[in-house]
Amino acid sequence: MMASLSSLRKRRLKERCFRWAGLLSVLLALLFLGGILGNIIYKGVPAFFRTEISSKLYPNLLNSHARYTADSLWIVASDDVDMYYKKGYADRLSPPQIQEIKTLKEGGQIRLAFNGGFFSHSDSREPELAGIWGGLVGSCLTLLITFMTAFPLGVGTALYLEEFAPKNQLTHWIEANINNLAAVPSILFGLLGLVLFIHFLGLPRPSALVGGLTLGLMSLPVIVVATRSALLSVPQTLKEAALGLGATPLQVLFHHVVPTALPGIMTGVILSLARALGETAPLLIIGMVAFIATPPAHFLSPATVLPVQIFNWSRSSEMGFIENTSGAILVLLLLLALLNGVAVLIRRRFEALK
Amino acid sequence: MNMTSKIDIKHLNLFYGDKQALFNVSLKIPAFQTTALIGPSGCGKSSFLRCLNRMNDIVPHARMEGKVLLDREDIYAPSVDVVELRTRVGMVFQKPNPFPRSIYENVAYGPRIHALFKRKSELDEIVEVSLKRAALWEEIKDRLHQPATRLSGGQQQRLCIARAIAVNPEVILMDEPCSALDPIATAKVEELIDELREKFTLIIVTHNLQQAARVSQQTAFFHSGYLVETGETGALFTMPQDEKTQGYITGRYG
Ligand SMILES: Nc1ncnc2c1ncn2[C@@H]1O[C@H](COP(=O)(O)OP(=O)(O)O)[C@@H](O)[C@H]1O
Ligand SMILES: [Mg+2]
Numbered sequence: 001m002m003a004s005l006s007s008l009r010k011r012r013l014k015e016r017c018f019r020w021a022g023l024l025s026v027l028l029a030l031l032f033l034g035g036i037l038g039n040i041i042y043k044g045v046p047a048f049f050r051t052e053i054s055s056k057l058y059p060n061l062l063n064s065h066a067r068y069t070a071d072s073l074w075i076v077a078s079d080d081v082d083m084y085y086k087k088g089y090a091d092r093l094s095p096p097q098i099q100e101i102k103t104l105k106e107g108g109q110i111r112l113a114f115n116g117g118f119f120s121h122s123d124s125r126e127p128e129l130a131g132i133w134g135g136l137v138g139s140c141l142t143l144l145i146t147f148m149t150a151f152p153l154g155v156g157t158a159l160y161l162e163e164f165a166p167k168n169q170l171t172h173w174i175e176a177n178i179n180n181l182a183a184v185p186s187i188l189f190g191l192l193g194l195v196l197f198i199h200f201l202g203l204p205r206p207s208a209l210v211g212g213l214t215l216g217l218m219s220l221p222v223i224v225v226a227t228r229s230a231l232l233s234v235p236q237t238l239k240e241a242a243l244g245l246g247a248t249p250l251q252v253l254f255h256h257v258v259p260t261a262l263p264g265i266m267t268g269v270i271l272s273l274a275r276a277l278g279e280t281a282p283l284l285i286i287g288m289v290a291f292i293a294t295p296p297a298h299f300l301s302p303a304t305v306l307p308v309q310i311f312n313w314s315r316s317s318e319m320g321f322i323e324n325t326s327g328a329i330l331v332l333l334l335l336l337a338l339l340n341g342v343a344v345l346i347r348r349r350f351e352a353l354k
Numbered sequence: 355m356n357m358t359s360k361i362d363i364k365h366l367n368l369f370y371g372d373k374q375a376l377f378n379v380s381l382k383i384p385a386f387q388t389t390a391l392i393g394p395s396g397c398g399k400s401s402f403l404r405c406l407n408r409m410n411d412i413v414p415h416a417r418m419e420g421k422v423l424l425d426r427e428d429i430y431a432p433s434v435d436v437v438e439l440r441t442r443v444g445m446v447f448q449k450p451n452p453f454p455r456s457i458y459e460n461v462a463y464g465p466r467i468h469a470l471f472k473r474k475s476e477l478d479e480i481v482e483v484s485l486k487r488a489a490l491w492e493e494i495k496d497r498l499h500q501p502a503t504r505l506s507g508g509q510q511q512r513l514c515i516a517r518a519i520a521v522n523p524e525v526i527l528m529d530e531p532c533s534a535l536d537p538i539a540t541a542k543v544e545e546l547i548d549e550l551r552e553k554f555t556l557i558i559v560t561h562n563l564q565q566a567a568r569v570s571q572q573t574a575f576f577h578s579g580y581l582v583e584t585g586e587t588g589a590l591f592t593m594p595q596d597e598k599t600q601g602y603i604t605g606r607y608g
Contacts, residue, residue, distance in 0.1 A: 167414060237451040241514070243412065244445035245464040245521060246437045255463075256453065 040326050040333070047118060047327025050128060051082040054109040074113065079128040079320035085110060089319060118327060122293050123309060127320025130313070132328050137295040138208055138303035139277060145212020145299065146219055146276050151269055153216075154223030161224075162231040163253055181221035189218040190282025198286060206288045209299040214286055215276040222275070226268020230261040263350035270343040274336050280307040306332050360385035360525060360555040361406060366420035368401055368410070375401045379420075379581045381574055383525075388547060388556040390566035390587065393576035394602065399559040400448075402576065403527050406557065407443040408436050424525070441468055444518035446528040450510035452502035452517075457494055460502045460513055461485060464521035480520055487553075488516035489546050508539025515546065519554075526550065528558040532565065544569050563603055567591055575599045 052074035077085070080092040081101060090098055104110040121131030157178075165171045193214030197203045203210045234257050242252045258265075283289075288308050296303035304312075306328060313325040359382035368376035376398045383389050391399045401410070408429060410416040422429050429439050441464075452460050461481045464470075471477045481498075485491040490512040494505070502513055511531055518526055528547070532540040547569045550556060560566050566573055566587065573587045575598075583590060583599045594600040 235451075237447060237449060238453065239412075240409065240445075240447060241451040241453065241517075242463075244407065244409065244440060244447070245467070245517065246440035247463075247467055248437055251467055255467075260454065 040329055043323065044326030044328075044330040046086055047323045047330075048115050049086075049112045050115040050117070051077040051085040052111055052113050053077050053081075053104060054111075074111065076117070076128055077110070079126065079318065082128055083319045086112070118324070122295050123291060123304070123312075124293060125291075127316075127318055127324055130321070130324055132306060132309060132331060134292060134295040135304055135306040135309035135328070136331075138211075138292075139305040139307075141208035141296060141299055141303060142211040142215065142305050143273060143277055145209055146215040147269075147273060149213060149216035150219040150223055150272070154220050154269075155227050155265060157220075158224045158227035158231060159253065159258075162228050163249070163257065178221050178224050182225045184221075185281075186218050186279055187281040187285060189214060190285030192217060193282060193286045204300050204302075205286070206290050206292070206302045206304070207300045208296055208303040210286055211283050211288050211303065211305060212299075214282050215279060218279065218282060219272040219276050222272040223269055226272065227261070227265045230264025230268065231257060233264065234260045263347050266346045267343045270339055270346070274339040274343075277339065278307055278332060278336060280311050283308050284311070306335075358385055359383055360425065361557075362421075362423040362426070363406075364421040364423070366402070366405060366418065366422065368398070368405060368419075369415075369417045370401075370413070371415040375579055376405075377579045381581060381584060383555060383557060384572060385555050386551060386553075387571040388551050388558060388569050389572045389574060390570035391557065391559045391574050391576060392561075392563060392566050392602070393582075395561075396578075397576040398579045399576050400529050403445075403529055403557060403559055406525070406527055407440050407445055409445065411436060441521045442523055443525045443527060444521065444523035446511070446514050446518055446526065446531050448530040449534050450507055450514055452505070452510050452513050454501065454503055456499045457485075457502045457505070457513060458498040461516050461520045464517060468521060470521065484516040484520040485513075487519050487550070488512045489542060489549075490516055506539070508535045508542060511535060511539070511543060512546065515543070515550075519550075523554065525555045525557065528556065530559050530561060533561060540565075563591075575602065577602070 055073040055075055081097075083089040084093055084098070084101065093101075101110065117129060118131045119136075120133050121129060122134030124130040161171060161175060161178075193210065196217075197210045197213050198205060203213075238256055238260065239252050242256050243249075247255065283305060288304055289312065290302065290304070291312065292302050292304045310325055310328045310332065313321045313328065316322070361383040363379060363381045363383075366376055366379040367374065379402060391402065393399055404410045404413075405418060405422060406429075410418065418430065424439070424442065428434070429443075453463060455463075458481055461484050462477055465477055465480050471480060482491065485494070490509060493509060502510065505513060511534070515526075515531075531547075532543050535543065544565060547556060547558065558566075558569065570587045572584065573590045574584045575582045575590070575594075575596075577598050583594060583596045585595075590599065591603060594603060
């Protein structure tokens with residue numbers, strides 16, 4: 001009796017230790033996450049605002065109607081003024097300039113306003129005029145190509161391997177290699193894309209087409225693996241029920257197996273697209289690093305994508321670009337959260353149907 | 355037995371890879387009667403049943419020798435269409451396995467894929483008749499479009515029977531249809547099996563000897579892959595010829 005009591009106490013102690021260790025690790029993870037997110041928000045949110053200066057400087061010199069209209073005319077200030085006005089960095093302004101800004105402030109002729117240009121402009125050499133529109137459009141076009149190539153090919157491959165392919169040495173070997181490919185560093189897919197699409201096929205270099213195809217190569221094994229695991233989780237009893245009614249293998253597949261596996265397949269596809277959306281390294285390899293000041297007009301025109309634009313901005317030493325970098329990262333994070341949210345929604349919807 | 359036999363199994367051997375699961379089984383299944391397959395776990399009852407609608411085709415490494423004649427036609431002949439065979443020989447499984455769809459769609463699925471109707475009203479009728487025959491209609495007639503997975507286990511199993519009936523098969527194979535059900539649901543399904551005999555030839559695998567005695571006219575006793583004894587149910591239970599059969603039905607093992 002005594003022995004069992006002390007062993008019980010030991011067991012409880014162990015359980016308590018384990019619980020505390022778990023709680024501690026969760027807290028630690030939350031701390032890091034909160035730190036990173038807080039830092040990015042703190043640095044990035046100011047990028048969504050810009051300093052503007054009223055044009056109503058010399059009312060006496062303007063035409064008589066301007067008195068009424070000029071009030072609404074605000075002009076974007078230079079990035080040096082912007083930095084001084086937002087954060088007080090005066091390094092790049094001369095004392096007379098600072099004096100002028102102070103005068104403007106007293107007259108209410110300088111303000112912080114929503115930075116619409118950050119979303120509607122493309123890249124620029126001037127941080128106060130640079131925006132993410134070009135990167136956003138490029139990312140959308142690229143992702144579209146990725147989806148259109150990797151989705152049908154990946155799902156088709158998985159369906160074939162799981163449902164039709166004979167189970168022999170060859171298919172076993174192919175399966176093992178697909179699993180390995182899913183774990184290959186993304187930069188290698190950039191090298192493959194460079195050789196395959198640019199050197200061999202001669203497609204135009206920094207285009208959404210080549211970027212999308214390269215990211216498609218990268219997503220393909222991930223989609224195959226996700227789809228196969230979704231197909232594997234369809235119960236054998238469901239297939240037998242349909243076969244027992246005289247359904248053909250194709251009918252079993254498309255009436256029962258695919259619909260049942262669809263939430264899993266879609267989740268896998270969306271998560272792999274989210275990964276492609278945030279990918280930089282393979283795109284750098286295929287030469288999507290160029291400075292491009294206009295959004296791509298079509299799939300073959302020179303394009304950049306959001307993460308590459310972030311990469312380029314982050315290499316600049318100008319304060320304005322540092323702020324823009326954080327702002328663009330915030331937008332990218334928001335897009336990723338959106339994609340993940342869609343994946344969760346799909347899962348919920350289908351589970352509600354069951 | 356002077357009845358015409360619906361299915362005639364001749365010298366059937368079944369292998370899973372190198373392992374032989376059935377040894378030289380020969381059995382005649384009389385039409386419009388219920389045949390019960392009994393025997394200890396793992397003796398090959400399910401394997402045998404699955405040979406009768408070629409369900410073992412989908413098991414990798416499964417290989418069959420011998421003949422299975424349905425109305426004197428070999429169902430393993432190359433000219434036989436498995437899909438058509440399975441509409442003639444339906445199956446109800448051990449665990450109720452309704453599709454994750456509505457009750458109506460479960461029953462309608464078979465008629466749909468085999469285009470057994472022209473108008474929607476005909477399909478409605480097939481669904482209603484099948485559910486009535488499966489003694490489920492009264493319980494669910496006003497929630498036909500609710501998910502089948504919300505039914506109780508016993509109702510689900512009767513739905514699976516209705517689903518099998520809807521394609522109008524000649525033979526229905528049942529693999530321990532009551533093993534996942536409570537006693538009341540079991541009694542309902544047994545009653546149903548007795549009624550179905552009018553229209554269909556039934557083969558039922560069961561662990562429950564009382565059940566075999568209640569619902570079947572012919573019983574076959576399997577033991578480690580061999581068909582040990584076959585006979586009229588009453589006779590087999592009262593006067594078993596083989597000592598293994600006797601041991602099993604008196605509860606010495608199994
Ligand atoms: N798919 C399979 N692959 C390999 N062996 C199997 C398979 N299905 C059944 N068996 C084997 O065949 C024998 C008979 O099994 P089964 O027909 O399920 O018996 P029962 O239904 O009488 O319990 C068992 O030894 C079992 O392990
Ligand atoms: Mg069994």
